[in-house]
Amino acid sequence: MTEFEKMLSQQLYDFSDPEICRSLAHARTLCARLQTVEPRSQACRALLEELIPHLPDTAVINPPFHCDHGSNIHLADHVFFNTDCTVLDSASVTIGSRTLLGPRCQIYTPQHPLDYRARRRSEEYACPVTIGQNCWFGAGVIVCPGVTIGDNCVVAAGSVVVHSLPDNVLAAGNPASIKRVLN
DSSP: OOHHHHHHTTOOEETTOHHHHHHHHHHHHHHHHHTTSOTTSHHHHHHHHHHSTTOOTTOEEOSSEEESOSTTEEEOTTOEEOTTEEEEOSSOEEEOTTOEEOTTOEEEOEEOOSSHHHHTSSEEEEOOEEEOSSOEEOTTOEEOTTOEEOTTOEEOTTOEEOSOBOSSEEEEETTEEEEEEOO
């Protein structure tokens, strides 16, 4: 199994592997180029489509945008990213239709070992993040590795989501907790 395959299957992998480094460099280059094009232009759209395969025509990502690979981001129709969002997609990041992310939202999948000796090596593992449809994240929301957020959720600005959330809830805080059930 290659290091890239290990990365995608939630196993400990070496992030200094040449294949992984090439993928990271490719995404970094495209993200940097996104900073210099007119938002919503054909050039911007072409860069996004090269960065994120199978990007729906109705998905909108406003630069600046940052990601690790791009190839592990899976967006449904009408997903909206406001400016300066970051998606570290060493594992799969799946976002359902009509989900809206405010400015500076961050989604992370990489996870470093807890043991300090293991952290000295260039190894980590990654846990997928899944976000349902019709969600709304306020500005500055952080979603941590391995979290699943259900459909129709609202996550308040500045919240840090460290545990999965069921459908139809309003969550807020650090760490985010359910404040109420939405109808």
